[in-house]
Amino acid sequence: MEVGKVAAIFLIGDTEKVDRFCDAEMVVQYYGHDVINPLNFPEIWELTEAMIDAADTVMLLKGWQNSESASKQYVYAKEQKKNVIIYSPKSKVDLQKAEE
Secondary structure, eight states: OOGGGOOEEEEESOTTOHHHHHHHHHHHHHTTOEEEOGGGSOOOHHHHHHHHHHOSEEEEOTTGGGOHHHHHHHHHHHHTTOEEEEEOTTTSSOEEEOOO
16 A cells, blocks of 8 residues: 555554654654554553554554554454554655565
8 A cells, every 4th residue: 555545544662662653643744644643542452443443554663563562453453454554763754564
């Protein structure tokens, strides 16, 4: 899926790395996409599932594999057949389709 066609992106990452969420949110918004940042909402799993359901795509942030909740969110997103992209903080604009 081309990034230019994405309507809403849900961010998945280690919630202890707040700066990564803030950085990704600003960049994604800059390119005109809607962002669903779970840090802006209470940590309730049912709400997280609803946010993923509302998104067209999920974006994996650096270190997401180190978080149990992020790993669960990723599995849920894959089960829902969501598009998955990887955010590369070094290039800011380098949004790549995740390889399985």
